[in-house]
Amino acid sequence: MKISAAKASILAIAVTLGAAALGVPAIGQNRDQDAPESLLPEGFGDPVEQTPTPTPQPVPGQPTPLLPPTTGAPLPAPDEEEEEEQSEEEAAAAAQALAEALRKAELPASSRRSTARVGVVGPDGQGIEADAYGRTRGAFLSALMRRIDAPIASRWLSIALRRALMSRTDTPSGVNGADFAAERAWLLLRMGEAKPAQAIVQAVDTDRYTPKLFQVAMQAALAKGDPAALCPLADPASEVSEEPSWLLAKAMCAGLTSDPGTAGQFIDQARRQRLATGIDLLLAEKVTGAGANGRRAVTIEWDDVDQLTAWRYGLATATNVAIPAALFETVGRHVQAWRAQAPMLDAAARVPVAAAAAVMGVLSNIAYVDLVAAAEQSEDVTPEESALASDLRDAYVGSAEDRMTALRALWNGVETPEARHARSILTARAAARIPASETYSADASALIAAMLSAGLDIQAMDWAEFVASDSDGWAMLAVADPDAEGQVGYGDFDNYADNDPRKGALLLAGLTGLGRFDFDDAGRASAALQAGLGAQNSWTREIMAAAERGEQGTVLVLAAVGMQTRDWRGVSPLALFHIVSALRRVGLEGEARMIAAEAIARG
Incomplete structure (x- = not known):
């Protein structure tokens, strides 16, 4: 529906929703229980008109290519008289230059990746569009990314933001492409996403790295427990950084490539110069001994260690050294997510x-x-x-009653809201196997919350006729329905909000942001619940403007700024309203619906 100018003047809320009333394609899940989780709107990945690719910006301090892009051309023969007059130092320099030239000659200039567009996922692989940051300045986006206190409250917003940060997007104006890749990877690391972070830093050619990207690449390799990833970077990084970790990286790489003599020299140098001591040096030494010809046996003891660092975590994980549980209390939750993904x-x-x-x-x-x-x-x-x-297996086998009994045991066997939500995620597909019926209507809200935690919205909608109108299940379906027509009546909303005003305010924010609630009713409900949906501040103005410009990437970054809290108790209805509204307006309605449903399940 369209908003008339007369109605738009009634509420401050309506000003923010002028464009939100435009239709957005609905999305849904395949009914096949084993289908991949996807929240992409229909037509996602269809060709769109793209802005011209920006001219690549020069990277300060980086050498220009020594050879033209004619890789098959023979090198000129050296002049014998000049060769005889060269000193040893000049000869070594010439040999180094020749080796560098040959290295560059192996890769045609046309195959080198530009930093004008960096990423690993395209629109056809569930990424967002290349012009997702539009006209927004790179310095502004970088500052926002750097200041986000991750992990954020919403699981679904985090998933959407990960997709955006991994996408092959144009580098915004006013920022170096490698530096912007570093900001993206650094945010991914703080979100707990070690593997995607490493993928982003590796999407930039090594000779285009900046000091910032070298630094973040080190962090990504450690987060993933992958010191071998440092080997292509150790030498060039040492030219721009005096960090002792790069000398130790050279030692570890020499050991991993079966050169224990060189590895030992670097380790001994670090020890003599006291560039690293204690457990930090011992862990590096242990990695060097992991090579085929490793000679140094190292025992790691944590008795005097009172702080876990990325260096200690990464090298201990790489060598399968057990880390005392107490040390994980000294770091953020994102390190636990790194550990959950560690394949070693x-x-x-x-x-x-x-x-x-x-x-x-x-x-x-x-x-x-x-x-x-x-x-x-x-x-x-x-x-x-x-x-x-065993309980999870029971949730998949046997009669419906037996499976439902197992699901109840899994959900009720934990004490905290976060642990309960984790069990919902774990049991999402088992919950979708319970037949929708009056028999299990008392469990409908829990079943719906589990299914929606994995995006199984179509399966969840099968329960629409079996949920009580004042239940969380009804509220979640009201915002999650991929085929919703019309709007939710004020009476039904008020019936739900009477039971829980806090969740009522979150439901109001979700429904209004999705365009599923009358604007006059929204103003009345906002006043009654003191939800403050008509308020404005610098953040609301920025996310509204980004949505107006259709910038998916900018909207997702700003949405994360509005979700900087450990759990949903810190998310305001105002923030949720603008996040849902902005996502819908830039074509991310699926994500908007799941975030609105998550607010009810966890709020």
């Missing part, structure tokens, strides 16, 4: 942190289920982890 760790060691990773959006329902199943086969599985796997 036994599944049994990863299951205890998988719940946190799932709630953050790092692990999907399928990945979480697979991890629990793998842990059951481990020799190190604990009784608790074995019981979890």
